[in-house]
Amino acid sequence: MKANYTRPLDLKHGRVDMNHGAGGRATAQLVSELFARAFDNPWLAQGDDGAVLPAPEPGERLVMATDGHVVSPLFFPGGDIGSLAVHGTVNDLAVMGARPLYLSASFILEEGYPLADLKRIVDAMAEASRSVGVPVVTGDTKVVEQGKGDGVFIATTGVGALPPGRAPGGASARPGDVVLVSGSMGDHGMAILAVREALAFDSEIRSDSAPLACLVETLYAAVPADAIRVLRDPTRGGLATTLNEIARQSGAGMLIDEAAIPVHPQVEAACELLGLDPLYLANEGKLIVVCAPEHAEAALAAMRAHPRGRDAARIGTVIADDHHFVQLRTALGGMRMLDWLSGEPLPRIC
Amino acid sequence: MKANYTRPLDLKHGRVDMNHGAGGRATAQLVSELFARAFDNPWLAQGDDGAVLPAPEPGERLVMATDGHVVSPLFFPGGDIGSLAVHGTVNDLAVMGARPLYLSASFILEEGYPLADLKRIVDAMAEASRSVGVPVVTGDTKVVEQGKGDGVFIATTGVGALPPGRAPGGASARPGDVVLVSGSMGDHGMAILAVREALAFDSEIRSDSAPLACLVETLYAAVPADAIRVLRDPTRGGLATTLNEIARQSGAGMLIDEAAIPVHPQVEAACELLGLDPLYLANEGKLIVVCAPEHAEAALAAMRAHPRGRDAARIGTVIADDHHFVQLRTALGGMRMLDWLSGEPLPRIC
Numbered sequence: 001m002k003a004n005y006t007r008p009l010d011l012k013h014g015r016v017d018m019n020h021g022a023g024g025r026a027t028a029q030l031v032s033e034l035f036a037r038a039f040d041n042p043w044l045a046q047g048d049d050g051a052v053l054p055a056p057e058p059g060e061r062l063v064m065a066t067d068g069h070v071v072s073p074l075f076f077p078g079g080d081i082g083s084l085a086v087h088g089t090v091n092d093l094a095v096m097g098a099r100p101l102y103l104s105a106s107f108i109l110e111e112g113y114p115l116a117d118l119k120r121i122v123d124a125m126a127e128a129s130r131s132v133g134v135p136v137v138t139g140d141t142k143v144v145e146q147g148k149g150d151g152v153f154i155a156t157t158g159v160g161a162l163p164p165g166r167a168p169g170g171a172s173a174r175p176g177d178v179v180l181v182s183g184s185m186g187d188h189g190m191a192i193l194a195v196r197e198a199l200a201f202d203s204e205i206r207s208d209s210a211p212l213a214c215l216v217e218t219l220y221a222a223v224p225a226d227a228i229r230v231l232r233d234p235t236r237g238g239l240a241t242t243l244n245e246i247a248r249q250s251g252a253g254m255l256i257d258e259a260a261i262p263v264h265p266q267v268e269a270a271c272e273l274l275g276l277d278p279l280y281l282a283n284e285g286k287l288i289v290v291c292a293p294e295h296a297e298a299a300l301a302a303m304r305a306h307p308r309g310r311d312a313a314r315i316g317t318v319i320a321d322d323h324h325f326v327q328l329r330t331a332l333g334g335m336r337m338l339d340w341l342s343g344e345p346l347p348r349i350c
Numbered sequence: 351m352k353a354n355y356t357r358p359l360d361l362k363h364g365r366v367d368m369n370h371g372a373g374g375r376a377t378a379q380l381v382s383e384l385f386a387r388a389f390d391n392p393w394l395a396q397g398d399d400g401a402v403l404p405a406p407e408p409g410e411r412l413v414m415a416t417d418g419h420v421v422s423p424l425f426f427p428g429g430d431i432g433s434l435a436v437h438g439t440v441n442d443l444a445v446m447g448a449r450p451l452y453l454s455a456s457f458i459l460e461e462g463y464p465l466a467d468l469k470r471i472v473d474a475m476a477e478a479s480r481s482v483g484v485p486v487v488t489g490d491t492k493v494v495e496q497g498k499g500d501g502v503f504i505a506t507t508g509v510g511a512l513p514p515g516r517a518p519g520g521a522s523a524r525p526g527d528v529v530l531v532s533g534s535m536g537d538h539g540m541a542i543l544a545v546r547e548a549l550a551f552d553s554e555i556r557s558d559s560a561p562l563a564c565l566v567e568t569l570y571a572a573v574p575a576d577a578i579r580v581l582r583d584p585t586r587g588g589l590a591t592t593l594n595e596i597a598r599q600s601g602a603g604m605l606i607d608e609a610a611i612p613v614h615p616q617v618e619a620a621c622e623l624l625g626l627d628p629l630y631l632a633n634e635g636k637l638i639v640v641c642a643p644e645h646a647e648a649a650l651a652a653m654r655a656h657p658r659g660r661d662a663a664r665i666g667t668v669i670a671d672d673h674h675f676v677q678l679r680t681a682l683g684g685m686r687m688l689d690w691l692s693g694e695p696l697p698r699i700c
Binding site: 046051052053061065068092096102104106107137138147150160169232282340347348 | 368371372373374375377378396397398399400401402403404405406408410411412413414415416417418419420442443445446448452454455456457458487488489490491492493494495497498499500503505507508509510511512517519520582583585586587591595599632690691696697698
């Protein structure tokens, strides 16, 4: 059947076909009737091969971050690949200390994928983008044959502006610094796993997928910029892997208090059932802050006053350690090494 | 078999496994031993969630462009997905009139893909990036299960700086303007098709995959910035589709002289054999320029003096036409409409 591109796109019953990625009329129609309409902003409306954008303020540096999103399933409690793609990249910019400015989106679609589902994803992405105030200014669409993809992959890239004086980075943690987290660990990873394994719990476990840009700005408003040594969002590999990365980058060790780490009771129960550790599960809306000790209380108070940091907690300290080990003081009073994630990963979590 | 990440990555016989995308030690090893080594630059070496970069010069605007690359096969005469990913995005920035500054790369790998082939791709990408002087400053790697991808997909995003006074855009073509092309049409599309269909010709048809940034700068050095109305690289959909896009955006028509359009004899012969039109085949290293008539000769001379524009030609003019049709004066003296690409596309060409 030859498609008729003079009719509107059938967003109820239509499916992605190879023509949608061929660069002709069908591509133009998909872009104008779906993407441009959902993401509607003046830069995207330029309709050229890229977007011309205002540069950062004088004195600000550029920040650039990119993320490929291949989460499976595409829809899950608390979000979908569209909102996740926005939050993931906005958060990568935020934890660099940057104000997120612009996003690009590159879609790799599988032939036969329902346009109605694609529309749900694009609408969620547009809503997340509007809600955090970071427009999708340019994009690209490719289509691969059935069996050569998995529905929808989205690669997002973000550009932000780094105000003068801000320089958080994994290498800046030093002994005596305090380690804070903005809330409960493991929600996103367990939400995905629960859907994938069709686990049923009393109450649904929801992904924490959310933007962190506003929480980061709140933090910078509360304490001096140089007191914020490291910002990270503990995504793939979870808290344990992120703390090990910081330890390696800074050449220091860490002493973490297990009882102080917030974990939702349902996530904890699900982890016990499955023999998993919530500290290795991905988060998509949580912040790790390594802070100078004299400003730790102010940072914690500022986070707790923000809706995305209500359950923020002080979980440990950076210590001198030539082996840069991350040690966990367990709830029972013993000590164990918190190693990198290795073996048995949870694939396609984001 | 549990992989041992304390040994170096086996870049000869190893394969991509799900762990390489899980965000733990295996991901860190792939990044440090393959990507960071190949792309080696101070921004990527920051090792954080993104890169902090110098902003454009005062008065310059930002330009952002993105492209997903799903070309099949991954290797072809004249290039591979790695070099193509660099050229494609650099060219999107160049045709906006921008100086390309930075690239990001998001890899979606299929489980089981040979690391030796991935290394060839990454090395070609790094070489293309160095050769055009645009570093890959940040990246991301995801892995999908065998049968859920197709070896390697690469989404690249570019950021560039737009010097004051430059504003090429599809809407700026006006009646009387001259249409130039920088060289032969259809080489990339036919090179891919020849490999895919295992066509054998006397001489190999090579992709024209190449960066256009230097050719664009040469052009701006030769004529006033406002004389350059439109710049485009005719990729998917070829020259015919790109001219139609410009006609639609500018609300004008075009009169193109078929005999003036450069096409390599082998490409022409292959097109005749396959019943294809070279004007609909993708190009990955060619420029379309719509230029003010009084500067067209200078622009053409500047292009011809540049190695990437030796075969540049004047192929037609923009005309007033409320239907914004693109008309082709055929080699035999007749006239035909050059329509958008529709139906029968060549999928996965870039």
